[in-house]
Amino acid sequence: MYSSRTEWHRQPNRLSQLLHERRRSGKPIIDLTVSNPTEAGFEYPAKEILASLSQDSSLRYDPDPFGIPAARNAVSAYYSTKGIHVSPSDVILTAGTSEAYSFLFTLLCEAGDDILVPMPSYPLFEFLAQLSSVRINSYNLRYDGEWHIDIDSVRRAVASSTKAIVVVSPHNPTGMFLKKNELKALNEIARQHHLALIVDEVFSDYGFEEDERRISSTAANTDVLTFTLNGISKSCGLPQLKLGWIVVSGRDDVKTEALHRLEIISDTFLSVNTPVQVALPKLFLAGEKVRKQIVGRVEQNLNFLKQSLPANPPISLLSTEGGWYAILRIPTTKSDEEWAVELLMESGVYVFPGYFLDFQQEGHLVVSLQTPHAVFVEGIAVILKRITEQN
Ligand SMILES: Cc1ncc(COP(=O)(O)O)c(C=O)c1O
CATH class of the missing domain: 3.40.640.10 (Type I PLP-dependent aspartate aminotransferase-like (Major domain))
Structure with missing residues (x-):
């Protein structure tokens, strides 16, 4: 009855499933993927x-x-x-x-x-x-x-x-x-x-x-x-x-x-x-007023990453010229999905593993620079600690 175009694989992936369960159980989540500006704490005129x-x-x-x-x-x-x-x-x-x-x-x-x-x-x-x-x-x-x-x-x-x-x-x-x-x-x-x-x-x-x-x-x-x-x-x-x-x-x-x-x-x-x-x-x-706040947040978070991440392995920041995201290069001792699952399950930190964004090689996590700054600082500290401790 349905077109083959709509023959989608609709099972949520493992990470989304775990996120959903964690949300339902009421456990805290440090969400570093916030990319909806209407939910990121900006003041709209x-x-x-x-x-x-x-x-x-x-x-x-x-x-x-x-x-x-x-x-x-x-x-x-x-x-x-x-x-x-x-x-x-x-x-x-x-x-x-x-x-x-x-x-x-x-x-x-x-x-x-x-x-x-x-x-x-x-x-x-x-x-x-x-x-x-x-x-x-x-x-x-x-x-x-x-x-x-x-x-x-x-x-x-x-x-x-x-x-x-x-x-x-x-x-x-x-x-x-x-x-x-x-x-x-x-x-x-x-x-x-x-x-x-x-x-x-x-x-x-x-x-x-x-x-x-x-x-x-x-x-x-x-x-x-x-x-x-x-x-x-x-x-x-x-x-x-x-x-x-x-x-x-x-x-x-x-x-x-x-x-x-x-x-x-x-x-x-x-x-x-x-x-x-x-x-x-x-x-x-009106949008200019919102944009200025987003620019301020994104720059604040990016500067924080530049200051707090070591320039070298085990974790470093890939250079970026614009947009709302930052890419962290991480060790390939585990798959990106394993890192993301571990961060979520053990510390409540939610990040995108590289493969969500079609990275063909392991070793990437993606975080949103639009995340409220205090949440961002807390989440990055957890990632930094967990990855440096294990490598
Ligand atoms: C690169 C890029 N283009 C387009 C869109 C969608 O934009 P719109 O809300 O105008 O459909 C997105 C949404 O995240 C995006 O990342």
Whole structure:
């Protein structure tokens, strides 16, 4: 009766099961994976946000498949503050970035085609691709004191069925930003093989230090057909409002065709509700206040890690350029899952083992830098003690 696309393995993994049991038993948990800003102890400008959502014009339904002009102008203004010109007519609003991916897979892929995604990576691609009957194929990120896109692995991964290369910048969870030389190489590969670029910049407002080599946004990349994704879920700490967008750029004729097709995809669902569109200009202002708090927390936790972890084994911090996560390199005397299970069962500390984020080699734990600072300090002290005692 059901489609094979939905034939999921639904058993929770061992760690999630143990977490669930521990929660149910009421034992304390030091959760170092908090990544929902609405539950991380930030002060939201509540009146401002709620007032923006209850404006009179929210009661009118006058749908535009790409989003109402005022909202698209606000997205264009967001890029202006970064010194990037984006025409509002190249902006498409979506109900979050995840929906944007699914629109793009529908736009670009036949069933069975594939898109290239980075490895390691956050785990949503597998599901998004499956739901669109698309396959994913991975290229590697490599670490040599900083993270890079392994361009040779991108070349190797391209097949005749490949339609797009997905880049996440800064990347979740490694924090790697796309660099100018990498974009140049990706543009060449995309041009040669008629591929589109899909660049997910949801964490782009969380860069730690300036770096000349970085691309601040691909929204103005015209070398190949490029879809730049972002939204207010991360940039304004407002995931509950479900608003993302796609900026389309590329050669004029190619871009125009992509926009026409996307208009029909978007028109089929008209999924972005009116109040959030009307509110968007004001949400950018309110969101800045939330973002500043998140930036402060993330930097505080990162600085704490830099000061408290030894630079060398048995436990060290991989360098990161941005985003909400930090990666701890740990001994491979046990699997990442065994370490994570032990930390949870013996000390109540919950972290992500590397394989949750598609690390192919053991030796990685991932923690959220958004965790309330006191909890973070307590949890890291436990990890440090447990790992140094045993190695
Ligand atoms: C890299 C990345 N892109 C997109 C998303 C989803 O964003 P949205 O809430 O806009 O769907 C996430 C969520 O964690 C993410 O980590």
